[in-house]
Amino acid sequence: MKNINMLKQLVFSVLLVTPVVYGAVTVDINSNRYQFDSNPRLNEVLAPVALQSNWYWPAAALYQLDSDEPEQLRHQLLQQIVQLKQDNSANNELVTTLQSLERQVAAWRLAKRILVPIDYDFARIRPEFNPRFDSGTYLLQLKRRPANVYLFGALSSEMTVTHRSAAPAADYVVSAQTTAVADLAELMLLQPDGKVQAVGAAYWNHAHIEAMPGAQVFIPLQSQLFNSQFELLNQRLLELASHRVLP
Known part of the structure; x- marks a missing residue:
């Protein structure tokens, strides 16, 4: 019984310190691959690249690659x-x-187009423009005009x-x-x-x-x-x- 209680306490301790991972997300952005252990929101995906260029946001497009x-x-x-x-x-x-x-x-x-508005500023300040990614593999195209x-x-x-x-x-x-x-x-x-x-x-x-x-x-x-x-x-x-x- 003592060993069982100790095992329960150990399992409970592990659950407290282990983050909940919903699934892996991979996003290819302009030939660069970004991987996320949990399910990120759009602003997190855009953050590494949003300020690298003067992107024309109306032409930004998100595709799901693991769909036939x-x-x-x-x-x-x-x-x-x-x-x-x-x-x-x-x-x-x-x-x-x-x-x-x-x-x-x-x-x-x-590739399967996911019709969501893509704009870094909007994603940061407006929750309705900041969806969470489902687990999977994606292609995100960012373009200049x-x-x-x-x-x-x-x-x-x-x-x-x-x-x-x-x-x-x-x-x-x-x-x-x-x-x-x-x-x-x-x-x-x-x-x-x-x-x-x-x-x-x-x-x-x-x-x-x-x-x-x-x-x-x-x-x-x-x-x-x-x-x-x-x-x-x-x-x-x-x-x-x-x-x-x-x-």
Whole structure:
């Protein structure tokens, strides 16, 4: 009995002095790896690098690397494109566009995007902008002000164009090599902070919505009458693009 009581006291003492560890967190920040034994908050992750440069916080992006969700979505999307090519083999213009989409999607670097605002000052002073990391492996991209805007979708090939201050998103498409099945009236804008906006580009719905530096402009395919597959394709392309890891 005496030995049992001594063992209980020893275990209790160890529990008092041993910190509770929720799990390990690894964060790759601009090619440098940081490891945390417990689950840090965003301000702790940003602290070693936040003041190293004049970061453009709207373009900062956090990705979870140990998730296969984006690859599963890519697989579904590519399967759908193959089926649509078979079902529309007589439509050369559509097949050419679908082949271009295959090349674009296959070349993307993907990781699961976690849509949280990333700003060091906000994280330090506002609890709602300072979430705690779950256990896992992450990629955190910090950038200076990006110089480009990225175009993808119903194009002969995706494009990288120079960002122009005060230019509406629709203006970037004017010189793009869009295909015959592109829906130029209903563009979609993916801002670098993760916000998605519909951008009217036709004379009857044109709106002055600016693309932020580092934004993506999606040129969707025209919806086919009595065929919801093309609407689903556009939705999947937009969703997958939200998980792109851009340069």
